[in-house]
Amino acid sequence: MSHKLILDVGKTHIKLHLLDSAGESVFSREAPNRVLESAPYPHFDIEGLWQWMLAGIREAAREYPVSAISITTHGAAAALINRHGGDAGLVLPVLDYEYTGIESCNSQYDRLRPEFSETYSPTLPAGLNLGRQLYWQRQQYPEAFARVTDILMYPQYWAWRLTGQCCSEVTSLGCHTDLWSPLTADFSSLVENLRWRHLFPRVVPGWAQLGCVRPEIGKLTGLPDSCRVFAGVHDSNASFLRYRASCAHKPFTVISTGTWSILMAAGIPLTGLDAGRDMLANVDVTGQPVACARFMGGREYAAVCKRAGAAIDEQYGEAELQKLIDAGTMALPDFSGGSGPFPGREGRLEGVVPTGCGAALASLYCALMLDYLLDQLDARGDIFIEGAFLKNPNLCALLTQLRSHQRVWLSADDTGTVQGCASLVDWGGEVNRPLVEGGGAMRLKNLERYKRRWRMALGSVVSVAE
Structure with missing residues (x-):
């Protein structure tokens, strides 16, 4: 039996999964994704990542036959390489998109960047617009930039390390x-x-086979020379593609959660996107634009917990949520440092947070933010939740109550990004469709009234039935 090996490089964690022919994960490893604060600027620990990958692949290949590798990563990252420059190939380190020093070039860059109507890419802080990163690197390090032979999107950089073949792919190119x-x-x-x-x-689809692993990679890891490597995909798009296949032409929304919560709404025109609210168009694996909205859900959840003096894994239930609603205690954005629909605001807590209610407040905040963004998108049809928020069933149940006019489904596996990435290996065959289950709704009193008050506090009232 052959197995697919999936490399998943998230902003906070890196994962390796080995899937059998039924799509079941039979081997997995996970580690933190480190940012190095050393010169010349904060950057990802590429060599550490590479050695971790090789060790994980070597361990997996000792136990199972591996026939294919597919790669998914976070966005807003690119590798500037000289393809003749040795193993790593890097001319400059892969810059951490949260580095605000990039903003020194804003006045020059903003005169050059295209209109939102051309790219559907809003102005974002720090290096979240990859074009801004590249422009800043060229301005600051002209001699190094002059040696660049290829700009590789992040999934395709790792594919190049494995195969020696360079390519570009649209889901990462089209990600703000x-x-x-x-x-x-x-x-x-x-x-x-x-x-x-x-x-x-050259731009190729995420399911394009670039070739097989280089012989030296086979020697380092035990992979067979016949192990195929595919171009790879941006992580939120990996989650999205299985739903695209299973929902046919019906409108639907996938909420991919982790460090970022990204809402991808199929069947919604791009004309309603508001660049000032961190709304944008992503591009799916087939090249079709998808209306999106987002905020740093995982990051903001942790920030609200910290502000409230609570651990992120603090246990809570309906009673704690009801206390907050009855007391009118609120968390108001922004807790991300400038991303999401309310950039430039200073996050604050309003009212007293009762003991044991910090994580409940963070969940209530994130559910209200998701609900707000669904309204901003005018999202229709079923809603599917993927990723980290599945570990917080109360948060999912809150959103289900808030969206009582729509069906909210929870992914029944916690490897949606991995499963979507794995689908690229057999593209054109039977797509590994998502397993979902219905989530129960909370039965909180006066939640709609609390929601109206929360939005009024933002100065962003939308019509809400009492």
Whole structure:
């Protein structure tokens, strides 16, 4: 029996899963994703990641036959390489997108970046617009930038390390980068004006087989020379693609949760997107634009807990949530440092947080934010929750009560990103469709009234039935 090996590089954690022919994970490893604060700027620990990957692959290959590798990573990251420059190939370190030093180039860069109507990429803080990262690196390190032969999106960098083959792929190119025009399915005017087109390798679909692992990788890991490597995909799009396959042409929304909570709404026109609310278009694996909204759900959940003096794993139930609603205690954005629908606001707690209610307040906050973004998108049809928030059933039940006019489904596996990435290996065959189950709703009193008061506190009232 052959197995698929999936590398999942998230912003906070890195994971390795080995899936059998039924899609079951038979081997997994996980580790924190480190950012190095050393010169020349905060950057990802690429060598540490690479050695961790090789060790995990070696361990998996000792126990199971591995026939294919597919890769998924977070967005807003690219590798500047010289393909003739040795194993790692890096001309400059892979920059951490949270580094605010990039903003020193804002006045120059903002004169060059395309209109929102071209890229559907809003102005984001720090390095969340990948084009801003690249422009800043070129300005700060011109000699190094001049040695670059290829700009590789993050999944494709790891694929290149494994195969020696360079490529680009649309889900990472179209992820609020300023580099891609979703409606023309081509590079944006920014790429043309800066004369960067030649630095981006050929664009291939995420299911394209780049080749087999290099012989030296086989020697290091025990992988067979026949082990195929695929181009890879942006992580939120990996979660999304299985639902696209199973929902046919019906409108639906996938909420992919982790460090970021990203809402991807199929069947929604792009004309309603508000760039000032961190709304944007992503591009799915087939090249189709998808209306999206987002906030740093995992990061903000932890920040609210900390502000309330609670551990993130503090246990709570309906009683604690009801206490908060009855007392009118609220968490008001923003707790992310400038992302999401309320950038520039200072997050605050309003009212007294009763003992044992800190995690309940964080859950209530995140559920209200998700509900708000669903309304902003005018999301229709079923809602599917993927990722980290599945570990918080009370939060999911809160959202289910808030969205009583829609069906809310919970992914029945906690490896949705991995499963979606694995689907690329057998693209054109039977897609590994998501397993979902209905989530129970909370039965909290006066939740709708509390929601109205919360939105009024933001100065963003929407019509809500009492």
